[in-house]
């Protein structure tokens with residue numbers, strides 16, 4: 140059974156029908172990249188997966204925790220689904236280490252010493268063990284985003300959602316973040332990401348999902364999809380990238 | 382006729398100033414506590430406390446402080462409750478302070494970017510945990526300067542309680558002015574008294590403003 144499974148997922152913003160029956164299966168250890176034009180519903184889909192957006196119809200199931208049209212244990216779901224945002228969203232009043240320690244301490248009741256240990260380990264995973272005591276405004280954008288990844292990893296999520304996590308970065312800082320994601324992928328982390336870094340997406344993804352007007356319009360293996368677009372919309376999308 | 386030396390005038394005014402200070406501090410401290418309760422009602426997840434807090438704040442912001450005091454002082458005595466002037470003054474200013482501070486603080490809570498709520502929610506924090514660990518610590522930094530600034534308004538607001546006969550600085554001043562026939566001298570001294578109480582607060586508020594308005598990247 141897939142680790143993440145959505146069925147007939149519908150989402151409205153007022154009268155705007157944003158997700159029109161999404162079916163998505165993600166196996167454990169799989170790296171899935173969602174692509175598509177701006178406004179096609181990529182962010183909304185990711186945000187429903189950890190309950191940041193409610194759903195109007197359908198089901199979401201992550202590792203046995205189910206959400207049926209808004210009913211379900213959000214706290215349990217969110218402990219299994221980590222998220223990294225375009226704007227980093229680090230807590231500015233806390234140091235890098237404290238940012239990572241907070242959720243284990245507050246949500247899981249981990250004691251301070253143990254939480255600090257976890258934080259050091261997670262910061263080391265993103266290459267920032269030296270920055271434990273630095274505050275967010277003392278870090279570059281790339282470093283902040285890596286701390287945000289460490290913060291999400293500290294809760295040992297089953298799956299990590301990444302929504303355009305390099306889009307707010309200066310070009311020279313993009314690679315350090317992609318390197319971290321690449322390493323996570325190779326370590327077997329289940330990833331669902333939205334990105335405009337097409338070369339990177341083709342390189343690391345096991346599955347590519349092309350969204351168009353609130354639907355999964357086409358999905359499959361990245362190399363095959365790029366070589367042989369099955370729909371004119373995806374063909375158009377590829378052409379618009381050049 | 383009694384004669385007043387300058388020292389007599391000063392001594393009486395200092396007593397009045399001390400009462401003004403005590404009244405200000407009492408109203409501010411109690412008003413802050415009540416204001417905190419109103420704040421939590423105002424930003425609650427539930428509709429009823431939100432509506433109540435909104436009405437409370439609007440009622441106090443939408444009417445003159447003087448009228449609020451009259452209603453307390455004369456209104457309660459209508460019910461047979463004999464409220465002494467000092468109690469009406471404290472109570473009135475406290476309620477006034479709580480409403481304004483709740484509104485100031487709500488603005489501070491809402492100035493925390495949405496991303497902070499989303500990031501903490503995605504880490505599985507509950508509403509209370511988000512408030513306590515993420516939102517309030519950031520809101521508090523923003524709140525310090527306007528809160529101290531509002532304290533200045535409270536000190537000046539205490540002058541209104543002279544109307545119901547509370548012998549704070551302004552009331553003391555008007556009594557002495559009447560007795561000495563030197564209103565200008567006395568009121569200049571009264572004004573200096575308020576300035577001496579308020580200036581340090583204003584200065585401190587401005588300093589805090591500069592300190593906490595350093596740009597942040599997040």
Ligand SMILES: Nc1ncnc2c1ncn2[C@@H]1O[C@H](COP(=O)(O)OP(=O)(O)O)[C@@H](O)[C@H]1O
Nearest residue numbers: 152155157175176177178179180181182183184
């Ligand atoms: N909070 C919101 N309120 C109302 N409409 C929204 C909101 N967020 C997104 N939308 C709308 O939903 C649609 C999909 O948006 P989004 O999921 O952000 O697309 P993408 O990430 O693919 O660019 C767009 O039409 C957008 O205007």
Ligand SMILES: [Mg+2]
Nearest residue numbers: 181182183303
């Ligand atoms: Mg988006």
